[in-house]
Amino acid sequence: MYLVIDDEEKITLIDTGHDAHRTYLxxxxxxxxxxGTDISRVILTHIHVDHSGGLAWFVDKFNPEVHVFETDADAIENGDMRMTLASMFKGSFDKTRVxxxxxTGEKLGMGKYSFKVLHTPGHSSGSICLWDEKAKVLISGDTVFADGSxxxxxxxxxxxxxxxxxxxxxxxxxAEVLLxxxxxxxxxxxxxxxxxxAKYIKMLM
Ligand SMILES: [Zn+2]
Structure with a gap:
């Protein structure tokens, strides 16, 4: 989970983790x-339950605006157990509104930051990254990790x-910062x- 705090002290929460994470957050x-009510917006990088499982809880408690990539929105609203991996990992997924x-290409302002939505399928079909070209910050979900992973x-x-x-x-x-x-x-x-x-993944071919 990442927090971006804008000039008006409103919080954008990127990914909601699962049960164990939210009290800590x-x-x-x-x-x-x-x-918690300062969380005005939630954005999901993708629908897997370790990133989205806490979403319904945050919506019920703090009523943020929920942003999800267009092809994943139905699965969140329907509580899709397979696509969220809930049946595989946790056993439940509480559906909620989007x-x-x-x-893709849409820009989301967050105070001094402006993140562009990049559709980056592969880990899942609706995975996105958020890219601020000026600040050179990439929030990458599970598409790409540090050290060539x-x-x-x-x-x-x-x-x-x-x-x-x-x-x-x-x-x-x-890019300078990878989150x-x-x-x-x-x-x-x-x-x-x-x-x-990009180099290491080709070794899997
Ligand atoms: Zn994932």
Whole structure:
């Protein structure tokens, strides 16, 4: 989960984790002198339950605007157990509403940041990254990780060929900061890591 706090002290929460994460996150926000109700928007990088499982809880408690990539919105609203991997990992997924169906290329302002939605299928068909070209920050969900790693493609709607294409296009970015959905983040030389991932995935072919 990542928080982007804008000039008006409103929070955009990127991914909602699952059960174990949310109490910790709310405590963290309170330690910043803010409240859960300051979360005005939630964006999902993709629908897998370790990124989306807490969504219904956040919606019920704090009523943020929910942004999900257009092809994943129905699965969230229908509580799709297979596509969210809930049946595989957790056993339940609470369906909830989606307010905004994101399209690729769309820009989302967050204070001094402006993140562009990049559709990067492969780990799942509706996976997105958020890219701020000016700040050179990439929030990458499970598409790409640090140190040449990348998301697995063996879950429903995963596709190795699509992930190769997605990693190739991400490797073109002039990025400094990489904020992935798992493992460590990178500051300073993110492009090097993106290029490594694009190179290493070809070894699976
Ligand atoms: Zn995932």
């Amino acid at each position: 709310v405590k963290y926000i309170e330690n910043l002198g803010m409240k 307010d905004v169906r994101l399209k 990348f998301g697995r493609t063996d879950f429903p709607s995963g596709n190795l060929g699509e992930l190769i294409n997605s990693l190739n296009s991400l490797a073109e970015l002039d 992935p959905g798992h493992m460590r983040w990178v500051t300073g030389d993110a492009t090097k890591h993106l290029k490594m991932s």
